[in-house]
Amino acid sequence: MERRSFLQKAIAGTTIVAFGGILWRIASDDLTRKARAETRPDGKPRLPPGQRVIERLKPMGGEAGNPSPRAFKLDVHGTVDKPFSLDFRELLALPDAKAAVADVHCVTGWSVMGAKWMGVPIAALAQRAGVKPSTKHVIFEAANGYTANVRLDEALAPNAMLVWEYDGSPLEEAHGAPVRGLVPDLYFWKSPKWLTGLRFAEQDEPGYWETRGYHNHADPWREERYG
Ligand SMILES: Nc1nc2c(c(=O)[nH]1)N[C@H]1C(S)=C(S)[C@@H](COP(=O)(O)O)O[C@H]1N2
Numbered sequence: 138m139e140r141r142s143f144l145q146k147a148i149a150g151t152t153i154v155a156f157g158g159i160l161w162r163i164a165s166d167d168l169t170r171k172a173r174a175e176t177r178p179d180g181k182p183r184l185p186p187g188q189r190v191i192e193r194l195k196p197m198g199g200e201a202g203n204p205s206p207r208a209f210k211l212d213v214h215g216t217v218d219k220p221f222s223l224d225f226r227e228l229l230a231l232p233d234a235k236a237a238v239a240d241v242h243c244v245t246g247w248s249v250m251g252a253k254w255m256g257v258p259i260a261a262l263a264q265r266a267g268v269k270p271s272t273k274h275v276i277f278e279a280a281n282g283y284t285a286n287v288r289l290d291e292a293l294a295p296n297a298m299l300v301w302e303y304d305g306s307p308l309e310e311a312h313g314a315p316v317r318g319l320v321p322d323l324y325f326w327k328s329p330k331w332l333t334g335l336r337f338a339e340q341d342e343p344g345y346w347e348t349r350g351y352h353n354h355a356d357p358w359r360e361e362r363y364g
């Protein structure tokens with residue numbers, strides 16, 4: 138390629154990328170403005186402070202587990218009368234499995250509004266296990282030792298689930314296949330990917346990020362970002 142035409146192509150390419158970036162920012166600003174004008178049924182603003190709306194979940198990394206549904210096993214244990222395990226098929230066949238819509242908020246500043254999920258409420262699993270009255274916390278257990286702690290009342294909220302579909306497709310490996318936790322009213326690090334267990338507990342047990350400077354509770358509306 139001749140030097141001049143190479144330069145022209147390089148400039149054109151840069152212009153297209155820059156233009157794409159501008160369009161992306163305009164779309165994101167528009168979604169953010171729209172969300173800021175809305176109020177949730179519980180009276181909170183739809184968008185927590187300091188957040189900006191993007192269209193789809195961003196893969197945020199982490200040490201992946203085995204994404205194969207065939208390898209999946211969920212242990213529900215701890216302070217329960219009847220601990221049990223489920224494979225992937227058994228989980229999907231639970232009578233409480235349902236579609237749900239929920240916004241998610243990442244501590245790094247992005248939010249996704251109205252994400253569509255398929256999953257089962259944690260409350261249904263808790264009921265099946267027979268949670269002992271002394272229980273105060275749920276520890277989400279994931280591949281490679283990742284854990285996240287959630288208060289029992291918040292883990293039993295109707296929108297707190299285990300999910301295996303996002304926007305109509307099976308969860309991608311990067312987003313925690315085959316099953317992740319979803320606690321949408323706390324920052325997204327409390328939604329563990331590559332989930333392996335739910336442990337009910339009397340004592341609180343700060344998890345991976347909570348022991349690395351992040352807030353133990355993580356309420357986005359109070360901007361509980363750092364501990
Ligand atoms: N097992 C596991 N789950 C995890 C993480 C992780 O490192 N390992 N990272 C958390 C963090 S910090 C965020 S922001 C979200 C990101 O989810 P996403 O990659 O699907 O956007 O997953 C959370 N769940």
Ligand SMILES: [Mo]
Binds near residue numbers: 244325326
């Ligand atoms: Mo994160």
